[in-house]
Amino acid sequence: MKLRWHRHGRSAEEIAGLPVVTATEMRAAEQALFARGTPSFDVMSTAGRAVVVAIQQRWPTPFKRALVLAGPGNNGGDGFIVARELANLGCDVHVAAAQSRDLYSGDAARAVALWGGHIARLEPGALAKLDEGDCVVVDAIFGIGLARPVEGQVKAVIHALHGSPCPIVAVDVPSGIDADTGEVLGAAPRAALTVTFGWPKRGHLLLPGKEWARDLVVADIGCHDADLPGLGAIPRVNGTALWRNDLPLPSAADHKYTRGHALVAGGATMPGATRLASRAARRIGAGMLTVAAPREAHPFYLIDQPGLIVREAAGAAGLKTLLEDRRFTATLVGSGLPADSDTRAMVEAAAASGRALVIDGGGLTAFADAGDVLAGFGRADIILTPHEGEFARLFPSLKGDKLVRTREAARIAGCTVVVKGADTVIAGPDGRTAINADAPAWLATAGSGDVLAGLILGLLGQGMPAFEAAAAGVSLHGMAGAAFGPGLIAEDLPELIPEVLRLLSEVDPE
Numbered sequence: 001m002k003l004r005w006h007r008h009g010r011s012a013e014e015i016a017g018l019p020v021v022t023a024t025e026m027r028a029a030e031q032a033l034f035a036r037g038t039p040s041f042d043v044m045s046t047a048g049r050a051v052v053v054a055i056q057q058r059w060p061t062p063f064k065r066a067l068v069l070a071g072p073g074n075n076g077g078d079g080f081i082v083a084r085e086l087a088n089l090g091c092d093v094h095v096a097a098a099q100s101r102d103l104y105s106g107d108a109a110r111a112v113a114l115w116g117g118h119i120a121r122l123e124p125g126a127l128a129k130l131d132e133g134d135c136v137v138v139d140a141i142f143g144i145g146l147a148r149p150v151e152g153q154v155k156a157v158i159h160a161l162h163g164s165p166c167p168i169v170a171v172d173v174p175s176g177i178d179a180d181t182g183e184v185l186g187a188a189p190r191a192a193l194t195v196t197f198g199w200p201k202r203g204h205l206l207l208p209g210k211e212w213a214r215d216l217v218v219a220d221i222g223c224h225d226a227d228l229p230g231l232g233a234i235p236r237v238n239g240t241a242l243w244r245n246d247l248p249l250p251s252a253a254d255h256k257y258t259r260g261h262a263l264v265a266g267g268a269t270m271p272g273a274t275r276l277a278s279r280a281a282r283r284i285g286a287g288m289l290t291v292a293a294p295r296e297a298h299p300f301y302l303i304d305q306p307g308l309i310v311r312e313a314a315g316a317a318g319l320k321t322l323l324e325d326r327r328f329t330a331t332l333v334g335s336g337l338p339a340d341s342d343t344r345a346m347v348e349a350a351a352a353s354g355r356a357l358v359i360d361g362g363g364l365t366a367f368a369d370a371g372d373v374l375a376g377f378g379r380a381d382i383i384l385t386p387h388e389g390e391f392a393r394l395f396p397s398l399k400g401d402k403l404v405r406t407r408e409a410a411r412i413a414g415c416t417v418v419v420k421g422a423d424t425v426i427a428g429p430d431g432r433t434a435i436n437a438d439a440p441a442w443l444a445t446a447g448s449g450d451v452l453a454g455l456i457l458g459l460l461g462q463g464m465p466a467f468e469a470a471a472a473g474v475s476l477h478g479m480a481g482a483a484f485g486p487g488l489i490a491e492d493l494p495e496l497i498p499e500v501l502r503l504l505s506e507v508d509p510e
């Protein structure tokens with residue numbers, strides 16, 4: 001089987017590790033760029049040309065026609081640059097703008113002058129050209145300056161674009177997507193290609209914006225990371241750049257104990273979850289794996305994997321006794337366990353043992369009415385892996401987009417928090433965050449979260465630092481899901497890890 005790294009035709013690895021910025025951060029960086037002596041109109045010209053290059057790369061056969069939809073600000077200005085450039089390439093370009101030529105100001109007015117051609121009104125009738133086909137639509141209505149929900153004629157135009165067979169290229173952000181949160185404000189077109197400038201914006205990676213801003217290209221307009229205020233706390237795009245150097249690999253000096261002895265608390269009612277997590281932890285390299293379970297559950301585990309150790313541990317007291325063996329390096333409590341007081345006591349026993357700990361599933365919900373206890377854990381090497389439902393039960397008062405909420409939860413709990421989904425966010429208590437951009441929807445299948453918990457456990461057990469272990473677990477989980485694709489069930493994921501690891505070593509030979 002061949003691994004597929006690409007989603008919507010583009011590798012997320014191309015943007016891995018990049019800062020993910022807000023509109024305010026982008027504007028601050030642009031100001032620094034201008035202060036270094038780069039004229040702002042040059043930056044707009046670079047941005048517009050980058051859009052054209054991205055269109056040429058994506059569709060090597062030139063379009064006969066282009067319809068440029070231009071808004072009233074600098075996003076519209078970029079659109080006029082694109083219009084000029086495409087016309088210079090021989091394309092039949094039509095422009096529809098939100099305001100008349102004489103109302104433009106600053107750089108956008110210069111771009112309008114450079115265009116010089118006819119400008120139609122931005123209204124649904126302007127889309128008639130699309131009926132002729134072989135046309136690219138350039139959405140340059142609003143970018144990071146979107147200030148309120150889209151309405152009126154612009155909304156009507158966006159609605160009329162839905163279902164159009166002509167591909168839409170979003171300049172900077174699909175118009176109507178909040179660049180900071182990914183929220184759809186009123187309406188937004190679904191872009192087949194999105195060309196942004198400097199860095200990805202949060203709204204490109206968080207849901208629902210992520211689904212609108214497909215095939216994201218980040219064009220260089222001369223900004224430097226150092227131009228970003230508070231760079232250390234700015235989220236990053238998750239990918240190998242964030243964790244590759246910390247990924248544990250065995251050496252000749254290793255033996256099974258030096259590769260970590262991971263422990264999974266297993267129950268009697270949903271042993272499948274424990275088995276999946278165990279398999280994943282072993283595949284990612286844990287030297288040994290023990291399932292701690294009440295005796296009546298042992299048959300489930302004993303017939304599963306011959307390389308797996310099964311030990312008796314009934315409840316928190318049993319787990320506590322077992323963890324007196326200092327060779328255990330990391331634990332997982334909660335996958336497949338009921339959300340009850342016994343499970344909660346087991347989580348507390350595992351935390352008290354001082355081992356790195358992944359708390360998942362029932363282990364999280366068991367604290368639904370006791371968020372303060374969780375908050376008392378206060379250790380970065382305790383990783384919480386809720387999906388949105390579990391998160392809402394644990395932190396009901398937290399509001400805002402997923403990035404804001406995850407970061408706040410990590411701060412409150414003092415732990416590393418992974419909020420799962422198509423836009424998984426990872427946050428450390430030190431303020432570091434990462435957004436995972438490219439997990440395939442095939443992962444939305446029962447047991448897939450247990451595999452993720454096991455991957456993180458296996459990495460933690462081998463001594464990988466917690467934030468990196470969480471980020472790597474999420475990445476590798478997504479890569480395995482993409483490698484299998486259609487028809488994926490959770491059992492497939494651990495079996496794809498060897499291939500993912502092999503590919504990683506080929507991509508980055510050491």
Ligand SMILES: NC(=O)C1=CN([C@@H]2O[C@H](COP(=O)(O)OP(=O)(O)OC[C@H]3O[C@@H](n4cnc5c(N)ncnc54)[C@H](O)[C@@H]3O)[C@@H](O)[C@H]2O)[C@@H](O)CC1
Binds near residue numbers: 048
């Ligand atoms: N010189 C620069 O600052 C650069 C800016 N660039 C482009 O400029 C964009 C930002 O430009 P602006 O700050 O002018 O902002 P935008 O062009 O994104 O939008 C702001 C304009 O739209 C209006 N507006 C906002 N929301 C609206 C709504 N819901 N309904 C109706 N009108 C609305 C505002 O009143 C304002 O006129 C970026 O997204 C990027 O495309 C690039 O050219 C790179 C350089």
Ligand SMILES: Nc1ncnc2c1ncn2[C@@H]1O[C@H](COP(=O)(O)OP(=O)(O)O)[C@@H](O)[C@H]1O
Binds near residue numbers: 361423439447448
């Ligand atoms: N639409 C999606 N796209 C990408 N990844 C998804 C999607 N839906 C779910 N996932 C991933 O699948 C896993 C599901 O975990 P979880 O909700 O805990 O399910 P379970 O408990 O059944 O294993 C998580 O890692 C999540 O990020």
Ligand SMILES: [K+]
Binds near residue numbers: 139142171172174175
């Ligand atoms: K736009």
